Amino acid sequence: MTALVYKRMAYYVLFLLAGGACAFAKPFVFTAIPDEDETRLRQRFTKVAHYLAGELKVEVEFIPVKSYAAAITAFKNNQVQMAWFGGLSGVRARRAVRGARAIAQGYEDQYFVTYFIANSSTGLREQKEFPKGMEGKTFTFGSKGSTSGRLMPEFFIRKHLGKSPDDAFRRVGFSGDHSRTIALVQSGSYQVGAVNFKVWENEIKAGRIDPAMVRIIWRTPTYPDYQWSVRGDLDQRWGGGFTDKVQSALLNMKDPSLLEAFPRKSFVPANNSDYTPILNSAKSIGLID
């Protein structure tokens, strides 16, 4: 028994030393909003971390979080120095951190779209204009903090129906993420939902959608969405020009297997003012004070 105790104590000393050593060389840490299946996210961003470590010559680490809010909080608290945000979460995060910047977005993120989808039992068909006949149905958004699953669909609902989702629909739910929105509308638990078009296309490709059960009824006008944002104090911690190095590493990401993981065609430069439309939409529906 005593031998065991001593052995354990030796382990603690080791832990202590390891903990001390870690405090010196802090890695460059980033996160991403959990908008999709976590396993896929983890695979995707572990690859990205690997790529960035090679380009930036520093240790790079990805930490997964459970919610959009947790990603923003980690950014605010400097637990991560960079994040792959959605339009809305990016705006919120950058407002909370002085000097924070959007530095790159996916090519497709300049023209992002939300699909309104409906269970086939509703009899709703795809329409060119904002679809009629949705009122009084049950409706699910994705996550409460999502741009494509919450902010923009709510914005368009208010714009076209002139009332809040709670007044327009018989019931309004928040499924938590896009894949689940599709699953819930497909099973008929909710009749109508709003979903990120990229996730929809991914799920179609993966054969997880039965076209006889659920279909697109409207494609929204385009708006800017996902982007890489960094904190304002990167250069102070890793030396002058570090932010620029991060930006060019992201823009030079050409490896198809990396890009397909997002999935994006390429990354293009972005800046904070690209997201003014998102900020204004969020303010107009009262999601940002």
Added chain:
Amino acid sequence: MNRASSVKTSLLFVATALACIVFADLEINTQHPWRELGRMALGAVTPNFLDFGVLVESLLQTVAFALVGVSLGGLLGFGLALLYHLALVRVFCAAVRSVHELFWALLLLQFLGLNPITGLLAIALPYGGIFAKVYSEILEEADPAPLGALPGGSGHVSAFFFARLPDVWAHIISYTSYRLECGLRSSAVLGFVGLPTLGFHLESYFRQGQYSQVSALLILFYILIATLRWWARPRLLPFYLLGALALFWGSVDISMENVVRFFSEDIVPAPLRNAEGLGAENLAALGGWSWSLLMGQALPAVVATLLLTQIALVGTGMITLVVFPLVSRKFFSRPARAVGHGILVVMRSTPEYILAYIFLQIWGPSMLPAIVALAIHNGAIIGHLTGRHADQLPSRPDAPRGLNLYGYDILPRVYGQFMAFLFYRWEVIMRETAILGMLGIHTLGFYVDSAIQDIRLDRALLLIFVTALLNVGVDALSRTIRARLRLSRTPDVT
């Protein structure tokens, strides 16, 4: 216990629940649940233990958070129990225990970040509040005789340790170890917000529809709970605690800057944040802000929360009365009881969130999935305690059997204790309504979660304050009813 009035009280609660059903939203609209339910059922019977490292790691983290969190809560609660005669301490305890562990975690995350301290405090604070209340009640009920036997001039401290504590020590230990099981459940659920416990992977697997992995994790968790009394020995506690600390070591990193920002900016109501001083104009803005939040969100949410709670409370009672004989010696032989224990462990250890999602698939969104999920979960917890209580009753040699035994002998004798448990659980059920926002039911928890997701901590804090007030109210009401019925004041879980 006054039997006639306890029947009257029960009927009153059932009538209230029936009245609530009229106003509650219990619509059923199913379309094609079978595809998803079929996949869940398939997953349940084909558990996949391939990610064994992940499974074991998250199980260890779950145990570590529970042990350290509950121990800290116990220490805090014991300290506070000694000061429980002070009104300020009682209010503090009622306030900290009225906030759900998940909300504690979400608030602490804002300034402590994602690290073990967040999880430990999220358990220790509400548990400390509960422990303080229960310990103080246990201490009050200690036999006063040993105190009288002390020689004159004995100090307070020695009087406490030599005359009061020994009498109730066993009761304190047994209550604390009962709470450890609750602590394991809380610890598991904390994974939902990102701590590295079981809930972390459970939520991901579940969300991704990897039901075989879900069932593997749940099976291990069930085993952990079912074997609790063999591995959770007070004598082994120091070793466990050291092991847990080793697991947490090196990952604690707190920045003062974040703490200061949280208290000086994040939680300051929006109208005051950029304002200079407290002029009449700013106060008016603050009034408008609070008023719209209270009338627009808090008030309707309080109504929804109460409706849901009252129906779920009666549902819990009904399930308890059906399931408690399953684990009682009075009704079943050993092998049958083992099956009964298994059923109750599954019912009470499956997080309500998962139960609710399964019922959401079956019935569609409404209060119904939430009510059934809460009733199953809590019914199994109280069923377990009531069954154990029934075992301690002396049997008469000519006891009847079967339904007669149940109806004429055991039920009347356990009924008082059953109601005491139920009243204790009342505020817990109300806290738990908080986490079922995905069903589209606008309870207080739904709005607190929305405020946190919107990074509006000022609003979250005001809504949490309303939740706490409601909890304090329910707690006071349940205390009054228990006193009137002369129900034993502490849940007897020996």
